[in-house]
Amino acid sequence: MTTQSEILAELEKIPWFRELKAEHFQRMAAIATLRRVKAGETLFHEGDKEDYLYIVMEGRVALDMFMPHRGKVRFYTAEEMDVIGWSSVTPVVHQRTAGAIAVMDGLVVALDAEKLRQICDEDHDLGYLVMRRLANIIAGRLMVTRLQLVDMFAHPDKEGGND
Amino acid sequence: MTPTATTHPERLLEPDWAEITAITPETEDISTFWLRFEAPAIQEHYRFQPGQFNMLYLPGYGEAAISISSDPDESRRLVGHTIRFVGNVTRAINRLKVGDLLGLRGPFSAPWPMDAIEGKDVILASGGIGLAPLRPAIYHILRHRERYGKVILVYGARTPRDLLYLNEYEEWRKADIDVQITVDHADETWSGRVGVVPMWFYHFRIDPRKTALLTCGPEIMIRFVVFEALARRIPTDYIYVSLERNMKCGQGACGHCQLGPYFICKDGLVFPFSALEPYFNVEEY
Numbered sequence: 001m002t003t004q005s006e007i008l009a010e011l012e013k014i015p016w017f018r019e020l021k022a023e024h025f026q027r028m029a030a031i032a033t034l035r036r037v038k039a040g041e042t043l044f045h046e047g048d049k050e051d052y053l054y055i056v057m058e059g060r061v062a063l064d065m066f067m068p069h070r071g072k073v074r075f076y077t078a079e080e081m082d083v084i085g086w087s088s089v090t091p092v093v094h095q096r097t098a099g100a101i102a103v104m105d106g107l108v109v110a111l112d113a114e115k116l117r118q119i120c121d122e123d124h125d126l127g128y129l130v131m132r133r134l135a136n137i138i139a140g141r142l143m144v145t146r147l148q149l150v151d152m153f154a155h156p157d158k159e160g161g162n163d
Numbered sequence: 164m165t166p167t168a169t170t171h172p173e174r175l176l177e178p179d180w181a182e183i184t185a186i187t188p189e190t191e192d193i194s195t196f197w198l199r200f201e202a203p204a205i206q207e208h209y210r211f212q213p214g215q216f217n218m219l220y221l222p223g224y225g226e227a228a229i230s231i232s233s234d235p236d237e238s239r240r241l242v243g244h245t246i247r248f249v250g251n252v253t254r255a256i257n258r259l260k261v262g263d264l265l266g267l268r269g270p271f272s273a274p275w276p277m278d279a280i281e282g283k284d285v286i287l288a289s290g291g292i293g294l295a296p297l298r299p300a301i302y303h304i305l306r307h308r309e310r311y312g313k314v315i316l317v318y319g320a321r322t323p324r325d326l327l328y329l330n331e332y333e334e335w336r337k338a339d340i341d342v343q344i345t346v347d348h349a350d351e352t353w354s355g356r357v358g359v360v361p362m363w364f365y366h367f368r369i370d371p372r373k374t375a376l377l378t379c380g381p382e383i384m385i386r387f388v389v390f391e392a393l394a395r396r397i398p399t400d401y402i403y404v405s406l407e408r409n410m411k412c413g414q415g416a417c418g419h420c421q422l423g424p425y426f427i428c429k430d431g432l433v434f435p436f437s438a439l440e441p442y443f444n445v446e447e448y
Contacts (some may be wrong), residue, residue, distance in 0.1 A: 039354075041187075060354070060356070062351075062354075062357060064351060071350060071351065072350065072351040073348060073349075073350065073355050074348065074349040074350060074351060074353060074356055075348060075357060076357055077355075077356050077357045077358060079356070079366055080366065081366070082365075082366075101351075102309040103353070103354040108220075138383070140365060142361070142389070143359075143362075144358050144359050144360070144362055146386070147347075147359040147361070147387065148347045148348065148359065149385065150383060151321070152290065152359075152380075152381040152383045152384050153290065153291040153320065153325065153381060154321075
């Protein structure tokens with residue numbers, strides 16, 4: 001069981017939380033919990049109901065998708081200050097599109113996604129800051145996905161160059 | 164720095180013959196070929212600097228430009244070339260055995276600026292076989308570790324199976340090189356990082372005033388590494404990029420490897436980004 005002061009201490013380590021007004025910080029703190037995770041522990045499964053947005057404070061969390069005949073394919077690892085589960089705040093499919101598993105012992109901040117959506121709706125100033133941060137995260141994730149998609153390590157001469 | 168000494172400065176198009184003394188398999192389609200010149204006098208005088216390449220010649224197939232991947236201070240003994248088997252020449256080289264001969268011309272190109280970056284923190288950002296031309300720079304740093312600040316190697320490959328020089332990382336780490344490995348894709352048995360090399364900049368703080376970046380790998384990776392370095396205000400004179408084009412003659416005579424006003428083989432392969440900026444990320448080039 002973590003105390004409120006432990007939660008506050010962790011939230012203060014997050015750069016974009018430090019930019020929040022005191023009132024906004026308190027509202028975010030009120031929906032946050034801390035979760036210690038062991039290597040091998042699942043945070044969520046693909047297909048789960050979306051319930052939390054996670055911020056990795058320590059350790060490494062892998063995201064993977066199950067592919068028939070191939071098993072789980074790992075496509076991203078989140079580390080300190082990375083956010084995972086962002087689709088819980090902008091839900092489209094209302095279920096997890098990937099699974100998340102800790103590959104190292106670690107610590108995550110879990111923000112109740114439903115309450116986060118609610119306070120963003122109620123306070124658009126806070127909602128803008130949260131969504132702007134999420135837009136940055138999604139843009140970074142999109143860049144990574146594009147570089148993976150272009151398969152940059154494939155050699156252009158693979159099918160028969162001269163050298 | 165060890166000076167460069169070509170095999171025949173007066174006859175740069177004529178190869179010398181070198182015997183394959185060992186072949187080290189690195190991945191499914193990459194091996195390192197260790198060469199020793201047939202003529203002991205040539206071996207004795209041969210010198211290269213980190214980042215340079217040789218033209219390897221196999222009669223009947225042609226020549227290929229291959230980066231030198233071994234320790235520059237060991238050049239009197241052996242010269243290593245890490246080769247990916249992707250074209251006619253390199254696929255034919257893959258069929259050679261220990262004891263077979265290869266023609267060798269070189270070394271060519273401007274090297275990594277190991278003297279100019281002394282006193283700096285050094286980020287070595289590489290992907291795929293791009294680690295091969297950086298390995299001599301790593302060996303140089305290992306031999307002169309006190310001349311450099313923090314040294315971080317960020318290395319990416321397509322999958323864990325495609326990582327080069329796996330058995331050397333531990334030794335590099337012991338010498339206080341921070342080795343950060345990432346792969347594009349993995350299965351669930353891989354507990355390392357999954358992502359791409361430019362992503363490394365999201366997680367680590369650098370002091371741009373005292374940081375130099377050396378980068379080599381797929382050009383699209385280099386482009387995004389440079390974007391991230393510029394976003395963190397590393398000066399363009401301290402961002403060094405190793406480029407590849409269609410190198411043929413090795414001396415800026417044939418024009419196959421031209422990029423803007425430069426012949427990559429002669430003016431590069433290593434450029435400060437300040438020189439490349441007008442031609443970088445421009446489709447025509």
